[in-house]
Amino acid sequence: MSKKQVYIYKSFERFWHWMQAILIFFLAFTGFEIHDTYTFFGYRDAVRYHNVAAYMLIALIVFAIFWHLTTGEYKQYIPTFKNIRAQLDYYIFGIFRNAPHPTKKTVLSKLNPLQKFTYFGLKILVIPVSVTSGLLYMFYRYPSKQGVEAINIESLEFIAIFHTIAAILLVIFIVTHLYLITTGESVTSNLRAMLTGFEELEDANNSTENIAEKNLSTKNLE
Amino acid sequence: MKKVILIVAFLGLLAIIAVGTLSQKESEPTTLMKLKEKYSKKEKPSVDHSKFAALQQKFNSPQEVTKACESCHNMTAHQVMNSNHWNWEREEYVEGRGIIYLGKGNAINNFCIGTQGNEGSCAKCHIGLGMDEKRTVFTDSTNIDCLVCHDNSETYAKANEKGGAPDMSLDFNKIAQSVGKPRRSNCGVCHFYGGGGNNVKHGDLEMTQFEPTKEIDIHMATDGMNLTCVECHTTEQHNLSGKVYSLSSMSRNRNTCEDCHTATPHKDDILNEHTIKVACQTCHIPTYAKGNATKMYWDWSTAGKLKNGEPYVEEDSMGNHAYMSIKGSFVWKKNVKPDYIWFNGTASHYLEGDKIQDTSKSLVLNKLHGSYADDESKITPVKIHVAKQPYDPINRILIQPKLYADKKGEGAFWKDFNWEKAAEVGMKDAGLPFSGKVSFIKTEMYWPVNHMVASKENTVQCKECHTRENSRLAGLKDFYMPGRDYSKIVDIGGMWILILTILGIFTHAVIRFLSYRKLKNEVSK
Known part of the structure; x- marks a missing residue:
């Protein structure tokens, strides 16, 4: 099988990814300061920066949703049980024996089955919980100011604890993510791909299994 | 190229969000600037009292001065006589009690306990002349003491233990011709010394406020706005706005910061949102008793010790009374961080004769109501004054002892040092039962802290509350606060x-x- 430099991550996708990475890191950093886990910016600035970054992330998410829907890229994230066992086996055993990756990475199927599950969970559960609880946190109990009577909730506790849980899950995700990106063809190949957009992959044209899905190709949409 | 434009556009949008959120909206001129302008114009009096013929006659008594005042101010006496300064009580509706008349006459306090039977001494702070134990002066308008509030010569003074009458050697003509709007000294002479000495009661009102610096009080500072008491405590028909919850129950006629500064005075929205649940005073009065110490604890149970048959006094390191035979032992504190409570502006009081439900716990003499769940409540700073005071363990009521008399043998504790005798006479004067037994119970009083506002640079910082360790609000556990709770x-x-x-x-x-x-x-x- 021949290998070829493939343009796998489009520029918006890379921009979205890194912007999101910066914002989530910054939100976690300021957020845990507000949680009084440590002191860095000072409480007042931490709150102000956290709120600004939150609005930025929301704007970014709106753009990303639009991009995913219009390009059909959202389909990458639909979870599947196919090969999930093989992928787990790979991380637990195969990787130590230098076994090949059980799933092929292609433009049309960038994510392995475990990634699909994890990213789907993030998109459908963790990020929505984080954003919703975050917005409630900001607008909580200030109906007289914001004019939204319906969110006059009795206690902040519930909101705050959900927000914290989501934050902890995101931190754990980031830590794991940072490690797992080193398990590509080489330690840095995944990182390089996300920076440049190009990754050396098996030539998709030689592989027959994906050709049937040609109608998904983003090229057709452009 | 298209992508570059999109990315630039997106970054532009993010920048707009960041700048829009972080930049502080300026709305010129600010409320604060308008207030400074308004209060820096000091009002000039429209009349010169020294020119009035009615004040040229020779005055031999304060009552003659009052008559002269009333000869022009002929509608004023009934205003004064309807004021709580004169009546020492207010009409209040209290849940569970109905309409009551609450005031110095029937409330028990944590300091000298109560006025009944002790008028000769306590009435030094009544705006009348010569109150006696039957309070007969209440009906005679010539006994209104105009001068104690309106003397601008700074020479008028009430005499000790004369029921509120002044020292008769004063130059009444000079004083009468000086009259004008009350100054800080007129109010302070009573309100700074309540409880028998400087700063005993309030903690945030004391003699450094006659001529305070900005460090002591940003409003009254002589090097600042130099406000007098009555510029905030405005008067309508001789009734002053504002009151203290040692002696009032209802949320009305309150003097609030918002009256001048509006409910949302900050440039920062997050700070403005705090005002829904946090009283201004909570952040803007980081400490009270800044100039001199205030009394935090008063233990009556140790009173009555004598040296060689004579009462004596001991002082603490700051020079305040630590022990007095007539009053017991005290603890004083300076630069005190307030305690914080939820307060909605209503209070209920222990009144003379009320049965004490649980004698094993501290008895709160003026319970301030409020909770997080209550929309009207705000976190409010208070001074909590603790005392040990006499009660009748059989009848389970607080004792109103006879403290003051001008001579021995009348049963007054300050002369005879006998609790049983003082209690017997005092309770008889108050018309209350007494079993013959005297015991002591811990009592608490809550004093909202409203004065000694700090400059904005010296306000309480976020982290002093929003922190897990030593939060100022550690005691308020009925709500979740970011930074403190998890x-x-x-x-x-x-x-x-x-x-x-x-x-x-x-x-x-x-x-x-x-x-x-x-x-x-x-x-x-």
Whole structure:
């Protein structure tokens, strides 16, 4: 099988990814300061920066949703049980024996089955919980100011604890993510791909299994 | 190219969000600037009292001065006589009690306990002349003491233990011709010394406020706005706005910061949102008793010790009374951080004769109501004054002892030092039963802290409350506060999952590294 430099991550996708990475890191950093886990910016600035970054992330998410829907890229994230066992086996055993990756990475199927599950969970559960609880946190109990009577909730506790849980899950995700990106063809190949957009992959044209899905190709949409 | 434009546009949008949110909206001129302008114009009096013929006659008594005042101010007496300064009581509706008349006449306080039977001494702070134990002066308008509030010569003074009458050697003509709007000294002479000495009661009202600096009080500072008491405590028909909850129950006629500064005075929205649940005073009065110490604890149970048959006084390191035979032992504190409570502007009081429900606990003499769940409540700073005072363990009521008399043998504690006798006489004067037994009970009084506002640079900072350790609001546990509160399960659970994740990654990486080396060796072989 021949290998070829493939343009796998489009520029918006890379921009979205890194912007999101910066914002989530910054939100976690300021957020845990507000949680009084440590002191860095000072409480007042931490709150102000956290709120600004939150609005930025929301704007970014709106753009990303639009991009995913219009390009059909959202389909990458639909979870599947196919090969999930093989992928787990790979991380637990195969990787130590230098076994090949059980799933092929292609433009049309960038994510392995475990990634699909994890990213789907993030998109459908963790990020929505984080954003919703975050917005409630900001607008909580200030109906007289914001004019939204319906969110006059009795206690902040519930909101705050959900927000914290989501934050902890995101931190754990980031830590794991940072490690797992080193398990590509080489330690840095995944990182390089996300920076440049190009990754050396098996030539998709030689592989027959994906050709049937040609109608998904983003090229057709452009 | 298209992509570049899109990215630039997106970055532009983010920048707009950031600038829009972080920049502080300026709305010129600010409320504060308008207030400064308004109060820096000091009002000039429209009349010169020294020119009035009615005040040229020779005055031999304060009553003659009052008559002269009333000869022009002929509608004023009934205003004064309807004021709580004169009546020493207010009409209040209290849940469970109905309409009551609450005031110095029937409330018990944590200091000299009560006025009944002690008028000769206590009435030094009544705006009348010569109150006696039957309070007969209440009906005679010539006994209104105009001068105690309106003297601008700074020479008028009430005499000790004369029922509120002044020293008769004063130059009444000079004083009468000086009259004008009350100054800080007119109000302070009573309100700074309540409880028998400077700053005994309030903690935030004391003699440094006659001529305070900005460090003491940003409003009254002589090097600042130099406000007098009555510029905030405005008067309508001789009734002043504002009152203190040692002697009032209803949320009305309150003098609030918002009256001048509006409910949302900050440039920062997040600070403005705080005002829904946090009183201005909470952040803007970081400490009280800044100039001189205030009394925090008064233990009546140790009173009555004599040296060689004579009462004596001991002082603490700051020069305040630590022990007085007539009053017991005291604890004083300076630069005190307030306690904080939820307060909605209503209070209920222990009144003379009320049965004490639980004598094993501290009895709160003026319970201030409020809770997080109550929309009207705000976090409010208070001085909590604790005392040990006499009560009748059989009838389970607080004792109103006879404290003051001008001579021995009348049963007054300050002359005879006998609790049983003082209690018997005092309770008889008050018309209350007495079993003959005197015991002591811990009592508390809550004093909202409203004065000694700090400059904005010296306000309480976020972190003083929003912190896990030593939060100023550590005592208010009925709500979740960011920074202070957290779920132990979530935090500890989250930390362990994170630790296990990192350990897992580390183990995985080590095995990966070792197996990679092994494989490489095998290949090279």
